[in-house]
Amino acid sequence: MYIMKKFLVVWLLVVMLGSATANTVLSNTNLSNSEWRLSIKKPGNPAVAHVLGTSPSGVLTSDRDLPVSIRRQIQETSSGMQISIEITAKETVYYNFEEQLTLPAIQHEDCQFLMPGFWYRRNLRSPEEAPSYATSHSWQVREDRLSTPLTGIYSDKTGDYFTVMRLDEFKHESLTTHSAGEVILSGKTDIGSTGFRNSGGNTSLVFGFPYQEAPHTYIRKLTLVPAVQAFEKLEKGEVRQLTWEVRKGKAANYSAFVSDVWNYAYDSLKPAIYTNAMRVEQAKETLSNFFRESYVDKFDLKYFSGVHMRTDDCESTEATEVGFIGRVLLNAFNALEYGEEIGDTALVHKANSIFNSYLQHGFAANGFFHEYVDYGKDSVTQEYSIRRQSEGLFAVLNYLKYEKMKGRTHVTWENRVKILFCNFAKLQKQDGSFPRKFDQHFQVTDASGGSTPSGVLPLTMGYAYFHNKSYLESAKRAGKYLENELIAKADYFSSTLDANCEDKEASLYASTAMHYLAMVTKGKERQHYVDLCQQAAYFCLSWYYLWDVPFAQGQMLGDVGFKTRGWGNVSVENNHVDVFIFEFATILDWLSEECHEPRFSAFSSVIKSSMLQLMPIPDNMFDIGKVGYYPEVVQHTNWDYGKNGKGFYNDIFAPGWTVASLWQMLSPDRVEKYFNAAD
Numbered sequence: 001m002y003i004m005k006k007f008l009v010v011w012l013l014v015v016m017l018g019s020a021t022a023n024t025v026l027s028n029t030n031l032s033n034s035e036w037r038l039s040i041k042k043p044g045n046p047a048v049a050h051v052l053g054t055s056p057s058g059v060l061t062s063d064r065d066l067p068v069s070i071r072r073q074i075q076e077t078s079s080g081m082q083i084s085i086e087i088t089a090k091e092t093v094y095y096n097f098e099e100q101l102t103l104p105a106i107q108h109e110d111c112q113f114l115m116p117g118f119w120y121r122r123n124l125r126s127p128e129e130a131p132s133y134a135t136s137h138s139w140q141v142r143e144d145r146l147s148t149p150l151t152g153i154y155s156d157k158t159g160d161y162f163t164v165m166r167l168d169e170f171k172h173e174s175l176t177t178h179s180a181g182e183v184i185l186s187g188k189t190d191i192g193s194t195g196f197r198n199s200g201g202n203t204s205l206v207f208g209f210p211y212q213e214a215p216h217t218y219i220r221k222l223t224l225v226p227a228v229q230a231f232e233k234l235e236k237g238e239v240r241q242l243t244w245e246v247r248k249g250k251a252a253n254y255s256a257f258v259s260d261v262w263n264y265a266y267d268s269l270k271p272a273i274y275t276n277a278m279r280v281e282q283a284k285e286t287l288s289n290f291f292r293e294s295y296v297d298k299f300d301l302k303y304f305s306g307v308h309m310r311t312d313d314c315e316s317t318e319a320t321e322v323g324f325i326g327r328v329l330l331n332a333f334n335a336l337e338y339g340e341e342i343g344d345t346a347l348v349h350k351a352n353s354i355f356n357s358y359l360q361h362g363f364a365a366n367g368f369f370h371e372y373v374d375y376g377k378d379s380v381t382q383e384y385s386i387r388r389q390s391e392g393l394f395a396v397l398n399y400l401k402y403e404k405m406k407g408r409t410h411v412t413w414e415n416r417v418k419i420l421f422c423n424f425a426k427l428q429k430q431d432g433s434f435p436r437k438f439d440q441h442f443q444v445t446d447a448s449g450g451s452t453p454s455g456v457l458p459l460t461m462g463y464a465y466f467h468n469k470s471y472l473e474s475a476k477r478a479g480k481y482l483e484n485e486l487i488a489k490a491d492y493f494s495s496t497l498d499a500n501c502e503d504k505e506a507s508l509y510a511s512t513a514m515h516y517l518a519m520v521t522k523g524k525e526r527q528h529y530v531d532l533c534q535q536a537a538y539f540c541l542s543w544y545y546l547w548d549v550p551f552a553q554g555q556m557l558g559d560v561g562f563k564t565r566g567w568g569n570v571s572v573e574n575n576h577v578d579v580f581i582f583e584f585a586t587i588l589d590w591l592s593e594e595c596h597e598p599r600f601s602a603f604s605s606v607i608k609s610s611m612l613q614l615m616p617i618p619d620n621m622f623d624i625g626k627v628g629y630y631p632e633v634v635q636h637t638n639w640d641y642g643k644n645g646k647g648f649y650n651d652i653f654a655p656g657w658t659v660a661s662l663w664q665m666l667s668p669d670r671v672e673k674y675f676n677a678a679d
Contacts, residue, residue: 033104036060037208039096040067041231047096047182067093068234079264080247082167085209087242089234094184096231098208100197101246103153103162108137108203110157112254113196114261115139116542117147117504117569121254125493126501126572129222135215140195142211143170144549144637144646145218147542147569148265151194153203154257159250161257164205165265166192167243173550173558179219179638180226185210189232190550192242209242220640221499221573254490259538266599269546271565277609280666284338286615288347289628290659291335295350296320299375302350302357303328304335306656311649314625318376322362322369323391324497325632325654327661329358330395334663337402355399359413366440367419369393385497386427386434387451393420393458397465401674414466421462421471424455428474432481436494449485450494450506452478456513460520464675472520479517479529482510487536496571503571504543508584511536515587519675530594537591537600540584544568544607545577549636555647556623557636564636566603566610575639578632579611580657582664583671608665623649630658 036052038060052060052070060070071086087097112121113133118141122133131139143149143166150165174187192209210232216224234240247264251257278286294305296316305316307326320328332354339347362370364380371388372381396417403410426442427434433449459475462468486492487510495506514533518526545565551558567577585604592601614631616624624631632653633641641650664670 033102035100035102036070036072037098037100038062038066038068038070039098039229039231041094041096041182041184043094043184047229047231067091068095070097077245079268080245083244083246085242087234087240089236089238091236093234094231095234096208096210096212096229097242098193098206098212099244100199100204100206101164102199102202102204106153106155106160106162106203107157108198108201110155111196111203112154112156112257114150114152114154114163114258114542115141115146115194116150116261116265117545118145118572118575120492120502120539120572121490123502123572125491127222129224130501130573131216131218131224132572135224138195138197138206138215140193140197140206140208141213141218142193142638143191144173145569145575145639146194147545148262148269149192149194149547150261150265151196151205151207152257152261153196153205154251154254156254159252161249161251161261162205163247163249163261163264164194164207165245165247165268166194166207167245167268168241170547170550173552173555175552175554176230178228180217180228182229182231184231184233187552189230189552205246207244209240218575218639220642255487255535255538258490258542259535262538262542263599265546266603271546271603271606273605274563274566274609274613276613278612278615283612283615283662283666286617286628287630287659287663288335288338288344289626290630290655291331291338291347291350293626294629294655297350297353300357300361301370301373302353304331304350304354304656306331306659307654308652309629309655310625311623311631311651311653312625314629314655319372319374321372321388321656322358322395323371323388324385324657326372326656327391327395327659328354328656329392330398330660331656331663333395333399333402334660336399355396355413359416363416364440366442367416367423368440369420383437383439383445385437385451386424387436387454387495387497389420389423390454390458393417394461397458397461398670398674401461401465401677405677417462418466421459421468424459425470425474428455428477431485432477432479433485434478436497448494448500449481450492451497451509453482453486453506453509453513454495456482457516460516461674463520475517475520479513479532482513482536483532486510487532490539492536492539496574499571499573501572503573504540504568505571505580507536507539507543508580508582511540511587512583515583515590515671519671530591533587534591534595534597537584537587540568541588541603543570544603551647557634557647560614560620560622562613562634563610566607567634567636574641575637576641577634577636578658579630579661581607581611582661585665586668586671589668611662611665628659629655630662631655632658 039047041047073084126132152163154161170190172188174185176183193211197204210230212229214227217228303320336351369392435444436448437446463472492506518529549564588600588604633650643651
């Protein structure tokens with residue numbers, strides 16, 4: 001602590017270019033490196049921007065009379081330095097304030113960036129139609145896009161990093177009539193902006209209030225519109241106080257930077273368990289209504305209808321999907337296990353009917369699952385994915401292990417599984433990766449290796465079930481690819497099938513893959529997988545919200561008291577939160593013990609409590625048409641999937657995967673039971 005404080009004092013002195021006293025350092029830090037801009041808008045007229053200077057007392061000044069007075073104070077903290085801004089209105093005013101802190105001796109071209117849950121490295125996996133370094137080298141965004149209201153800049157050249165994090169309470173949000181241009185807020189908001197800027201070759205942290213987004217604002221999937229700048233109204237005598245903390249550190253690489261920032265943010269924000277959490281038994285009972293009401297038996301494939309449904313009526317559709325957003329086989333296993341546990345023979349019958357129908361009609365001649373079948377369009381997908389094939393295989397192996405433990409064997413299913421593993425062997429490339437997509441003739445249509453971790457799960461499970469060492473060797477080769485190409489490079493990409501970008505699921509699957517490899521190895525090799533699991537887990541954690549986004553009155557999610565903490569953003573392209581968790585909470589609990597890191601288990605408890613809060617139950621349906629049909633596209637920021645926007649869902653959703661994800665979270669002993677149970 002003493003060394004850190006001494007370093008900070010030295011740094012503050014340097015950026016003051018020789019300021020002589022400690023008091024001067026605390027009150028005038030970074031005057032030579034900061035720039036301030038105050039924009040004043042008169043309704044019906046373009047805003048006027050004022051560049052501000054400073055005085056020895058910390059008052060920000062202008063060469064013109066301003067309708068506000070602004071005081072800036074600096075205070076050293078245990079983590080860095082705290083910047084406090086106090087804006088007092090001399091008359092009724094509409095304003096926007098921004099500070100740009102240019103970092104000493106940090107070249108922009110040497111840097112990677114972090115805005116948790118939204119921006120990783122340079123977002124170069126993302127298309128130019130989404131926020132990306134390919135579109136601009138400078139970005140600032142509204143804070144509610146981010147899982148932590150923070151921007152970090154890491155220098156690859158020196159290992160130095162800087163972060164700025166907002167420390168104020170977030171309680172209020174207001175509606176606006178436009179998403180671009182200059183907008184006057186309809187009421188109070190607590191949402192500011194944060195980002196980074198290329199300042200003539202040097203790099204800068206940019207932060208301000210209320211929010212603005214530049215050079216574009218991202219309103220819909222692959223839809224950038226012009227910049228937005230919001231203006232808050234202050235009445236005469238009204239005061240707005242704002243607080244940010246700037247922190248400096250050093251990290252060996254970008255991965256170490258991400259993990260250090262997450263630990264710091266977690267310790268600073270201290271997310272609490274959601275106090276009104278639903279009990280596990282009640283949650284499963286409620287979710288099981290999805291199995292009861294979504295069952296479709298009029299086609300050769302029997303299924304729980306869980307894709308492309310309307311939120312308002314939840315009527316079953318004529319489509320079924322093995323993995324990804326459908327997860328029909330995993331839900332069949334969930335229904336079977338639960339039905340037998342509570343003695344519900346009707347539920348057991350539905351589950352067995354689904355497995356039997358897929359055994360008879362669910363495979364193509366080449367041995368792959370029919371991944372997506374739409375009876376309404378009389379179509380079966382002709383393009384396959386390693387992810388959906390893996391998720392189907394994962395579900396069947398869980399089913400077979402469960403059945404074997406009950407004394408029931410299924411030789412025909414086992415043979416189907418072996419054929420699938422043979423197909424996996426044909427697809428695996430020399431570097432250990434699996435192609436993301438391919439056709440019925442094994443011709444690769446998408447060579448990206450980002451979905452490779454999904455294949456590790458069934459391969460390790462297959463080794464444990466069949467004792468076939470070739471499956472384990474294949475899993476280890478895939479694990480080596482993950483280590484070299486995803487984890488070592490801090491590049492987690494293209495796991496989700498409906499986007500080409502950095503995404504949460506890639507890091508979650510990578511962490512899960514290493515967990516599964518640790519389950520089937522020993523000694524130093526096992527420890528190696530534990531270490532890799534932890535490294536990937538930090539990236540996955542960085543997607544999960546450590547704070548509660550505010551909503552405006554009239555936005556349903558705010559009106560019902562929804563809290564975002566514990567929910568994860570999805571990807572750079574799909575800027576909404578969801579309940580994609582599956583085994584990850586269990587992995588965090590496991591890592592907490594393995595790595596002696598109590599933060600992991602503490603945040604796992606936040607996740608497990610918070611993710612159940614939108615459960616549709618009688619009299620509390622959260623705008624969902626049927627009990628237990630858990631919502632999917634939860635739109636928490638100024639972005640929508642096509643309908644409704646912040647505070648609501650998209651009108652179409654896929655409860656198949658949400659039910660499966662939460663059920664897996666609610667069954668924390670599954671993985672250990674699978675690998676440790678005697679055959």
